[in-house]
Amino acid sequence: MKPLFHSSLYEFDKPQPSYWEATAGANNLKNEPLVESQSCDVAIIGGGYTGLSAALHLARDYDIDVCLLEAGHIGWGASGRNGGFCTMGMTKVSLEAQLRKFGVEQTRQFHQSQADAVNLVRRIGEDEGIDFLAQGDCEFVVADSDAHFAKMQKSADMKRTLLGLDVTIHGQDEFREIGYDSPHQHGAMALRPSFALHPLRYAQGLAAAAERRGARIHPRSEVIRWHKDGDSHRLETAGGSLTAKQVILTGNGFMPEHLHRGVQGRPLPLQSAIVVTRPMSDDELRQKGWHTESPIINSKHMFFYYRLLSDRRFLLGARADHSGAPAGAEKTYAGMKRSIACMWPQFADLEYTHQWRGLVCFAMNLRPSIGRMPEDRSIYFAYGYHGNGVNSATWSGRELAKWLAGKESGNSILPGHLPAIVRGRPPRFPLAGLRRQYLRVGLSVYRLRDYFDW
């Protein structure tokens, strides 16, 4: 089975040329690939936040013998190359549709769990001594027009009163003082307790913490075959094999669909790209009228996400092209730089030092998925964070660990103790080989909606 995107997106032996790779510093991981024949109670496929958080919690909180296999280095996937927004999200179902389908109580539980998930990341950082360079004290959503600001005020009211979230609204003049100025700035909404961090330092810190608590973490150990003999799973890599009674399958946008039919055709990977400028001095930044270190998105369907980095560089991320070929990526980066010059004329003269890309994961039902395979209840999974994940994947990993260790839901394939929005497996796409084409149509609709402001 061929991966959906261009092969340059799946080179596990090559790190992305990201700002994060350049500034992660030394880590104290054992860094040993799997060798020979080994066994454990729980095997984890994938060394991003989902797998690493599951490994940490299984080893630390439940004393379970756990072994994680990662195809690249730790954080090779989205977890080591994202924007570092520890913010709330995880679904593309609108708030109105969430309320209609799941009711107020379930929707409230879901949003509260997203805020808890942000706090969980902070707590792990403190408890495990991970220096992930936290910045900011909220996430801002900036209105792109007066009409968006009017809608935002209504949505803020609902979030506050129905969902119990910590939300504040800031008019255009006020946001100019606390955030920034731009012809596309028409006021903003702030959500707490979100913040920003260094994503690769966080991923490596999680892995080091899991190793310290007894988990075995093996980078450069791609699972190439998966057999089931009786009750035992056998995962094979180029250098060894791992036998386990239970498996946690992660992967999100890089999901190894070829390994198990229970996941085939269900994730919808989607490219996201990031560009980073040279550092600015504090004076330069003041002159350019930029005041906040909190992470920001704008209110469009095809939105930008952006933030200041700890050394005063500007980072901007956006959706990228449909093929994944390097030429398409170059076009995307050039388009993003033009957009920066248009949205923030004060940044038009800045040079760029880093650009890179990766895959996020959507699903047909526009919701994240946590569950057990109906075909084999000894396989647990969590994926489909819809462009979010720093908080969501960390939280999902912990919830998988809790579920697996405590059997809260008995033999059920659904985690009944979690909000309904995250339960179970997403549907398989019909003619799943056409997923990139579906994506092209979906994103064109988003562009039209932005164009006509609908």
Ligand SMILES: Cc1cc2nc3c(=O)[nH]c(=O)nc-3n(C[C@H](O)[C@H](O)[C@H](O)COP(=O)(O)OP(=O)(O)OC[C@H]3O[C@@H](n4cnc5c(N)ncnc54)[C@H](O)[C@@H]3O)c2cc1C
């Ligand atoms: C450019 C970009 C920007 C983003 N920005 C943000 C942001 O600012 N905030 C936010 O919350 N989220 C962001 N995200 C999303 C977020 O990074 C992800 O949702 C999250 O990291 C998913 O974690 P994961 O562990 O599930 O998957 P990943 O981190 O993608 O990890 C999956 C791992 O599985 C491994 N794997 C695949 N196949 C195999 C195999 N056969 N054997 C062994 N291992 C295998 C891969 O090598 C990979 O490392 C961004 C993503 C991208 C790409």
